[in-house]
Amino acid sequence: MVKVKVEFMGGLDVIFNKQRMHQVLIDGGEVTIKDLIDYIVAEMISNKNDIGVFVENGTIRPGILTLINDADWELEGGEEYVLEDGDIISFTSTLHGG
Amino acid sequence: MSFVPPSDPVNRAKKIKVSQLCEICHCRKALIRRPKNLQRICKLCFFHVFETEIHNTIVCANLFQKGEKVAVGASGGKDSTVLAYVLKLLNDRYNYGIHIVLLSIDEGIVGYRDDSLATVKRNQVQYDLPLEIVSYRDLYDWTMDEIVACAGVRSSCTYCGVFRRQALDRGAAKLGISHVVTGHNADDMAETVLMNIFRGDVARLEKSTAIITQSSGSPIKRSKPFKYSYQKEIVLYAHYKKLDYFSTECSYAPEAFRGTARELMKNLELIRPSCIIDIIHSGENLILKPKKSSKNELRSASEQQPVEVRSDGSVKLQRNTTAGFIDGGKCERCGYLSSNRICKACILLEGLEKNRAKVSLEKDTSVAGAARLTRALERLSF
Numbered sequence: 001m002v003k004v005k006v007e008f009m010g011g012l013d014v015i016f017n018k019q020r021m022h023q024v025l026i027d028g029g030e031v032t033i034k035d036l037i038d039y040i041v042a043e044m045i046s047n048k049n050d051i052g053v054f055v056e057n058g059t060i061r062p063g064i065l066t067l068i069n070d071a072d073w074e075l076e077g078g079e080e081y082v083l084e085d086g087d088i089i090s091f092t093s094t095l096h097g098g
Numbered sequence: 099m100s101f102v103p104p105s106d107p108v109n110r111a112k113k114i115k116v117s118q119l120c121e122i123c124h125c126r127k128a129l130i131r132r133p134k135n136l137q138r139i140c141k142l143c144f145f146h147v148f149e150t151e152i153h154n155t156i157v158c159a160n161l162f163q164k165g166e167k168v169a170v171g172a173s174g175g176k177d178s179t180v181l182a183y184v185l186k187l188l189n190d191r192y193n194y195g196i197h198i199v200l201l202s203i204d205e206g207i208v209g210y211r212d213d214s215l216a217t218v219k220r221n222q223v224q225y226d227l228p229l230e231i232v233s234y235r236d237l238y239d240w241t242m243d244e245i246v247a248c249a250g251v252r253s254s255c256t257y258c259g260v261f262r263r264q265a266l267d268r269g270a271a272k273l274g275i276s277h278v279v280t281g282h283n284a285d286d287m288a289e290t291v292l293m294n295i296f297r298g299d300v301a302r303l304e305k306s307t308a309i310i311t312q313s314s315g316s317p318i319k320r321s322k323p324f325k326y327s328y329q330k331e332i333v334l335y336a337h338y339k340k341l342d343y344f345s346t347e348c349s350y351a352p353e354a355f356r357g358t359a360r361e362l363m364k365n366l367e368l369i370r371p372s373c374i375i376d377i378i379h380s381g382e383n384l385i386l387k388p389k390k391s392s393k394n395e396l397r398s399a400s401e402q403q404p405v406e407v408r409s410d411g412s413v414k415l416q417r418n419t420t421a422g423f424i425d426g427g428k429c430e431r432c433g434y435l436s437s438n439r440i441c442k443a444c445i446l447l448e449g450l451e452k453n454r455a456k457v458s459l460e461k462d463t464s465v466a467g468a469a470r471l472t473r474a475l476e477r478l479s480f
């Protein structure tokens with residue numbers, strides 16, 4: 001089981017009941033970011049019509065910035081990154097109006 | 099609504115491999131991969147290169163004069179918030195000697211503009227910069243909500259575009275400021291280049307990459323210090339610096355065409371992150387066949403053109419990229435400076451007034467949907 005903090009920013013919070021910060025508990029041995037994304041889609045997006053705002057073709061939608069403890073997830077192994085207790089995962093939309 | 103900054107990480111990387119180190123300072127862990135050149139760098143080096151590139155853009159384009167008053171078109175969104183912050187920082191660091199004012203336009207979009215104006219008001223305090231707010235109501239006697247109720251959602255971007263552009267100029271003129279900087283970034287510019295190519299709009303294509311522009315009929319100079327700054331890096335910068343910005347899509351979403359061009363570019367960027375700067379580069383280097391009209395030749399000979407500078411510091415050859423302010427004429431309707439007899443905003447407003455009259459006549463027929471318009475009309479003052 002792993003306990004992480006998930007943050008949705010840049011307007012993404014609107015599809016999570018306008019709440020930016022969430023504590024997330026996920027069961028399992030090795031939990032990857034991929035598992036977290038699946039969990040978010042299945043359990044946390046209140047209106048299923050909003051799923052396309054967050055994921056596209058099975059992964060995070062282009063234009064959303066994913067950070068693991070402030071580091072670009074591409075530098076941390078992307079979807080394969082194994083979560084640790086206390087990690088802060090943030091998703092920020094870069095698409096909303098300037 | 100108050101500002102909640104992003105949380106700081108608590109978990110520290112235990113063992114850092116050499117391959118994970120910053121490619122600039124070689125002593126801290128790389129957190130970012132720059133989309134421009136795929137360089138892996140740390141947070142502090144990122145701040146340094148991000149700010150320095152903007153400084154270089156400003157210096158190479160000779161954007162500011164000492165003592166100049168400069169208005170930042172402040173919407174409360176990420177781009178203009180970061181712009182206000184960075185400009186103030188660079189002005190202090192490099193002593194540009196400019197006076198920065200935040201200039202906000204209140205379009206009158208209930209729910210959207212209220213919250214974003216609240217953000218700008220907080221920015222005013224956070225960055226200690228003067229703020230001026232000019233409303234559509236003051237300028238045009240129409241709010242954006244009323245325009246949409248009258249003209250329909252589909253054409254809202256046309257109105258928003260013309261009115262917003264003029265509103266910034268008019269607002270600046272009212273304050274005696276002749277230079278407005280906007281937060282348009284590299285992504286926006288590349289998107290515009292693509293759209294102009296898709297539409298075959300060659301005239302606009304050539305202008306679309308200029309760092310300094312001036313719309314015909316306006317004495318106000320516009321510039322884009324973020325011309326070479328990636329949207330992704332602007333958001334990252336705001337994130338790391340915990341800048342307070344507002345981020346909800348304008349309720350009158352972009353027209354489908356722009357939305358599709360944006361989607362296309364985001365997908366291209368995944369495969370080739372440098373494509374944004376590459377598209378701008380292509381746009382800069384397209385040169386149109388010179389027009390034969392003698393009027394154009396006369397104008398370009400007598401007029402000093404803004405010089406455009408590329409990221410590598412090279413200067414583009416001067417050519418006729420902007421239709422400058424020509425004759426100092428005024429719009430017959432509103433008295434605003436315009437090279438045409440009647441300015442573009444007044445032409446659009448005329449169309450709206452006709453619609454307003456039509457809608458008034460129809461308002462007795464109680465069809466569903468008309469009720470909403472009637473309510474909108476009740477709020478109108480003649």
Ligand SMILES: [Zn+2]
Nearest residue numbers: 120123140143
């Ligand atoms: Zn470094």
Ligand SMILES: [Zn+2]
Nearest residue numbers: 429432441444
């Ligand atoms: Zn006019």
